[in-house]
Amino acid sequence: MAAIEKQNEAPGPVLKEQTGGVLRLTLANPPANALSVRMMTELQEALDEARDDASVRVVVLGSAGKVFSAGHDLKELAAHRSDPDGGEAFYEQTMKICATLMQSIVRLPKPVIAEVKGVATAAGCQLVASCDLAIATDKATFATPGVNIGLFCSTPMVALSRNVSNKHAMEMLLTGEQIDAGTAREFGLINRIVPEEYLQQVVNKYAETIASKSPLTLKIGKEAFYRQAEMSLSEAYEYTARVMVENMLTHDACEGISAFIEKRTPEWTGK
Numbered sequence: 001m002a003a004i005e006k007q008n009e010a011p012g013p014v015l016k017e018q019t020g021g022v023l024r025l026t027l028a029n030p031p032a033n034a035l036s037v038r039m040m041t042e043l044q045e046a047l048d049e050a051r052d053d054a055s056v057r058v059v060v061l062g063s064a065g066k067v068f069s070a071g072h073d074l075k076e077l078a079a080h081r082s083d084p085d086g087g088e089a090f091y092e093q094t095m096k097i098c099a100t101l102m103q104s105i106v107r108l109p110k111p112v113i114a115e116v117k118g119v120a121t122a123a124g125c126q127l128v129a130s131c132d133l134a135i136a137t138d139k140a141t142f143a144t145p146g147v148n149i150g151l152f153c154s155t156p157m158v159a160l161s162r163n164v165s166n167k168h169a170m171e172m173l174l175t176g177e178q179i180d181a182g183t184a185r186e187f188g189l190i191n192r193i194v195p196e197e198y199l200q201q202v203v204n205k206y207a208e209t210i211a212s213k214s215p216l217t218l219k220i221g222k223e224a225f226y227r228q229a230e231m232s233l234s235e236a237y238e239y240t241a242r243v244m245v246e247n248m249l250t251h252d253a254c255e256g257i258s259a260f261i262e263k264r265t266p267e268w269t270g271k
Helices: 037-052 074-082 088-107 123-130 145-149 154-161 166-175 181-187 196-211 215-228 233-248 251-261
Strands: 004-007 014-019 022-027 058-063 067-069 112-116 119-121 133-137 141-143 192-194
Touching: 014 037, 022 037, 022 196, 037 088, 058 067, 058 196, 067 123, 074 088, 088 123, 088 154, 088 215, 112 123, 112 196, 119 123, 123 141, 123 154, 133 181, 133 196, 141 181, 145 166, 154 166, 181 192, 192 196, 215 233, 215 251
Parallel strands: 022 058, 058 112, 067 119, 112 133, 119 141, 133 192
Antiparallel strands: 004 014, 014 022
């Protein structure tokens, strides 16, 4: 494995570590790893930097401690009840930051893998659902429990309903009950389940495999995947046909096809 190339100097709620083309972002505010405004802001800044850094090919989103993320910081939200407006402005700010963050993951021109150990609830579950891939330990659990405290998980619902069937999404949203990793995989929320001691090893293998592909091809493919999902069947085929033609005209596609025919390893340029 390549040596670590970049590492942040001062610890904070989001730790950054890059090995080769894989950037690992760690939610590091245990025990809850709550998505406070500071946590989400730092995560957004890290994603923005990754977007513009050509050396980053894949992003892994992991966590420190026993909880992946318990969602929004309820103590932070509750503290603003005493604001003159009852907290409305702060709640609007929080939800806007959160919505921007989740969309940034989807729109990032590089794959994002969630590495999940422990609990992922509410906006923490939303974070998992927003990632392109999700690999979890056999002890991981997931929930959208807002209904239990009188606050329906409406924003987590957006990412959740785009990953699992309507019936499964509504089961989680209406009951607020936790589901185990096996059920999450059955629902389509996660890709794989692995023992905790092998989690990082498996995630790194996925990340390194993906990072070895053409960065331009990954960018084209990820954008097309999410855009066509919102289209009708005929619109999707028309759109993806154009994408395929444009992709075929790139240098990396030419190189990749030539390398396949010549039985050699392709050399990507990202063009």
